[in-house]
Amino acid sequence: MSASRPQVTIAESFNYNLPPNIEITFQGSYRLLPSSSSDSTKRTDAPPAFLKIDVNMFAQLAARALNPMRDQILLHATMPLLENAIAPSQSCLASTGSTGYKIVCASEKIDGVQSRHDIAWSLQRNEPDNRKREKLIAVLEMKSTRSLAEEDFRRATARTDAELKAMVGNSARFKNDETTWLQNNAVVLSKQAAKYGRACKHVAMFDWSAMFIFDFSYGRDRTKGVFFRESATSNGMNFRRLLLAFMLRALG
Numbered sequence: 379m380s381a382s383r384p385q386v387t388i389a390e391s392f393n394y395n396l397p398p399n400i401e402i403t404f405q406g407s408y409r410l411l412p413s414s415s416s417d418s419t420k421r422t423d424a425p426p427a428f429l430k431i432d433v434n435m436f437a438q439l440a441a442r443a444l445n446p447m448r449d450q451i452l453l454h455a456t457m458p459l460l461e462n463a464i465a466p467s468q469s470c471l472a473s474t475g476s477t478g479y480k481i482v483c484a485s486e487k488i489d490g491v492q493s494r495h496d497i498a499w500s501l502q503r504n505e506p507d508n509r510k511r512e513k514l515i516a517v518l519e520m521k522s523t524r525s526l527a528e529e530d531f532r533r534a535t536a537r538t539d540a541e542l543k544a545m546v547g548n549s550a551r552f553k554n555d556e557t558t559w560l561q562n563n564a565v566v567l568s569k570q571a572a573k574y575g576r577a578c579k580h581v582a583m584f585d586w587s588a589m590f591i592f593d594f595s596y597g598r599d600r601t602k603g604v605f606f607r608e609s610a611t612s613n614g615m616n617f618r619r620l621l622l623a624f625m626l627r628a629l630g
Contacts, residue, residue, distance in 0.1 A: 391453045391466045392444055395608050395616045409525045411563045414570065424558040424568040425601035426549035427534040429542045431593065433604055436623035437615045443470055443626060444619075459586075460520070464497065467622040471629075479503040481629075482512065496520040498578075499625060516580040516628035518621070519570065525563050526588040528605045534559035546599045564590075572598060580628040582621075589617060591624055 386394065414420060447470060457465065464483065471481050482502045497518040503511045536542035549557045556565050567590065571581040575594035582591045593602040608617050 385452055388451050388453050388466045388469045389444070389447045392440070392616075392618050392622070393614075394618075396459065396463055396618070404523055407524065408527055409522050409563075411522065411525050411566045413566060419569050419573050422569045422573045423598065424556055424560055424565050425534075425572060425592075425598050426557060427536050427542055427545040427559045428531075428592070428601040428603040429539065430535050430537055431591070431602050431604040433606055433615060433620075436604070436620055436627075437613075439623040439626050440615075440619040443622060447473075460497075463617055463621065464518075466618050467625055470622055471625055481625075499628065501629075514578040516578055516582075516625060517574045518582045518584060519574070521567065521583055521585045523586050526567070526583060526585045526590055526605070527563065528588070528607070530562045530564035531560065531590065531603070531605050533561060534564065542600065568592070572601075578628070580624065582624055584617075589620060591620070593627070 451469070453462070453466065468481075468483050479501050482500045484498050484500070485496055497520075498514060499516045500512040500514050503513075505511055534545070536545050545559055549559060552558070558565060558568070560568055567583050571583060571592045572594065574581045575592065575598075579595045580591070580593060582589055588605065588607040590605050591603060596602070606615070606617075606620055608615075
């Protein structure tokens with residue numbers, strides 16, 4: 379936490395933006411990402427377009443989960459930024475588990491399609507034979523600072539099912555290698571997300587100042603998504619609340 383802010387509980391932390399204590403050495407306003415060197419990512423198609431999810435849906439979902447939360451455990455002021463962002467959601471999610479399974483958060487993991495991701499959540503269930511079964515349900519991929527730009531996603535944004543269907547149908551008109559309305563970094567990031575989407579349907583990309591959430595539950599041509607940037611004018615919505623709602627959607 380910043381020096382001027384009193385230490386808060388985990389429950390209270392959902393009312394605050396992330397502390398701005400990450401060092402950004404990149405001086406530009408936009409960092410252009412190179413194309414992936416991974417053959418499996420190269421072979422993965424980017425979604426042609428996506429149906430925009432109303433961020434208010436995430437806000438409402440987080441608010442319902444937080445309403446009964448009375449956790450008085452303090453959020454450690456010296457906690458690394460990534461843990462600072464994730465720990466509150468993990469604490470809240472732990473209380474939603476039921477007998478027979480728990481929600482496991484892991485980092486730097488390799489999944490079944492040989493994709494490395496920074497943070498992954500799985501449902502772990504104890505079977506009658508005492509073996510543990512895990513099902514990957516969500517991935518949070520950390521990206522280089524200033525690499526997510528709303529402009530790269532704007533052209534590919536559909537606001538109705540009919541608009542999305544039309545955009546998908548017209549995406550073949552592009553004569554380049556990527557038949558998608560996405561542009562620049564959004565193409566690179568969405569190909570990576572779509573590769574993870576083979577193993578789980580909920581994928582988020584985070585560059586420390588912006589986040590894009592992909593929902594592949596209905597297939598590549600019916601991808602849903604939302605871009606969010608935390609600011610002083612986010613109407614109470616912030617990254618911690620967004621991550622919590624992201625996980626609650628993944629849990630179904």
